[in-house]
Amino acid sequence: MKVFIRYTFLFIFVFQSNAQLADFKSIDFEKADAIALEYKDETLHNLPDLSSKLTSNLTTDAARFRAIFKWVCSNVANDYYLYSKNKRKRLRYKNDSLRLKDWNYRFNKIVFEKLLDDRKTICTGYAYLIKELANLAGIDCEIVHGFARTSTMNIKNLDVPNHSWNAVKLNGKWYLCDPTWASGIPNPSSAQFEFQFNDGFFLSDPHIFSVNHFPADEKWFLLEDAKPTFEAFLEAPIIYGQAYAHFNSHNAPQKLENTVRKNEAVIFKLQLQKNIQKEDVTLVVENTFHEYKVKPEMVSIENLSLTIGHKFTATGYYDVHLYIKKDLISSYSFEVKKATSK
Incomplete structure (x- = not known):
C-alpha cells in the first residue's frame, strides 16, 4: 500500500480550526499580530524584555498570548536536521537507558543553544519558549509531551513520546496549541525551512487535536467525553490540515x-x-x-x-x-x- 508520502506536509502544516477561537470572537487579533511583526528582529537573549514588548500594549490574556504565539511561530525556524539527528540517536539508544539518558541531557543543551543563538529548534524548544514567554506575561501555560502522527510515520516505532506542544489557560479555561506545526514547512531533502503560519494550531478544538495528538498525561486531552485509546489513535485515518477549515x-x-x-x-x-x-x-x-x-x-x-x-x-x-x-x-x-x- 502507498503511504501518502506526497501529502505529508499538507497534513502537518495547512490547518484551520474555528471551534475554540469562537470563544474569543469579540477579540480582534490583528493588533496582536501586528505587534508580533513589529518586533520580528528581536533576539532571545532577554526573554522578560521580549515578553513585555509583545504584550504590554494589549488588554486581554488571549490577545497577549496570540502575540507571543504569532511571534514564536513567525521567527523560530523548525530545524529538520536537529530533529533527524535526535530521532536517530533515540532509536540507536532505545534499549540502553544510560546512553539514552546521557544523550537526552546533551541534546537538551544543544536545543537550547540553537534556539538562543540561531532561533532554530524542534518541538521541545518551541513549547519551552511559548511557556516561558507566556509565564513572564502572567499567563498560565504548560508544556505537554506525547505522541503525534503524520502520514509517513511508521507507527510500529511509535512507542515513546515523540512530540511536544502547549496548553494555555485563558479566562479560566484550558486550550491547546502546537507552535511547531503552526510555524511552517521543513524540507527533508534540503533541510531548509519555509515560514508559513497556520491559525489552526492556535486554540485548537480538542476533538480535532486528538486525531493527531495523544498526550502522555490524559488530562491534556481536554475532552469531557470519552478519550480515544492509544490503539484507536494509531489506527485512525490521516486527517489533513485543510479538514479543519x-x-x-x-x-x-x-x-x-x-x-x-x-x-x-x-x-x-x-x-x-x-x-x-x-x-x-x-x-x-x-x-x-x-x-x-x-x-x-x-x-x-x-x-x-x-x-x-x-x-x-x-x-x-x-x-x-x-x-x-x-x-x-x-x-x-x-x-x-x-x-x-x-
Whole structure:
C-alpha cells in the first residue's frame, strides 16, 4: 500500500480550526499580530524584555498570548536536521537507558543553544519558549509531551513520546496549541525551512487535536467525553490540515486501513462547520496502476452532517483521498475483496 508520502506536509502544516477561537470572537487579533511583526528582529537573549514588548500594549490574556504565539511561530525556524539527528540517536539508544539518558541531557543543551543563538529548534524548544514567554506575561501555560502522527510515520516505532506542544489557560479555561506545526514547512531533502503560519494550531478544538495528538498525561486531552485509546489513535485515518477549515469532527471510517467487499457501500461521515455544495465533494482513488478522480455515488448534507457513499467495482488495493474543492481532507486505504456468495 502507498503511504501518502506526497501529502505529508499538507497534513502537518495547512490547518484551520474555528471551534475554540469562537470563544474569543469579540477579540480582534490583528493588533496582536501586528505587534508580533513589529518586533520580528528581536533576539532571545532577554526573554522578560521580549515578553513585555509583545504584550504590554494589549488588554486581554488571549490577545497577549496570540502575540507571543504569532511571534514564536513567525521567527523560530523548525530545524529538520536537529530533529533527524535526535530521532536517530533515540532509536540507536532505545534499549540502553544510560546512553539514552546521557544523550537526552546533551541534546537538551544543544536545543537550547540553537534556539538562543540561531532561533532554530524542534518541538521541545518551541513549547519551552511559548511557556516561558507566556509565564513572564502572567499567563498560565504548560508544556505537554506525547505522541503525534503524520502520514509517513511508521507507527510500529511509535512507542515513546515523540512530540511536544502547549496548553494555555485563558479566562479560566484550558486550550491547546502546537507552535511547531503552526510555524511552517521543513524540507527533508534540503533541510531548509519555509515560514508559513497556520491559525489552526492556535486554540485548537480538542476533538480535532486528538486525531493527531495523544498526550502522555490524559488530562491534556481536554475532552469531557470519552478519550480515544492509544490503539484507536494509531489506527485512525490521516486527517489533513485543510479538514479543519471545513469540519468539526470526523466520524467514519474510523481507521486508516479498511477491508471491504466488491460493490459494498463505503460510507464517509464528517460534521461540517458550515454548509458546502454537494458538487464540491470529490474522491481521488489510486491503485497500483493509475489514479483517477470520481464523484461519489451518494452525497448527503443534513444538519451540517456530511455523508458520502462510494463503491469499488473491482477487487484490489486502493488509496482514497477526500477533497472539498481543492482542499485535501483525509486519506484511507482499502483492501477490496470478492463479494460474498449468496
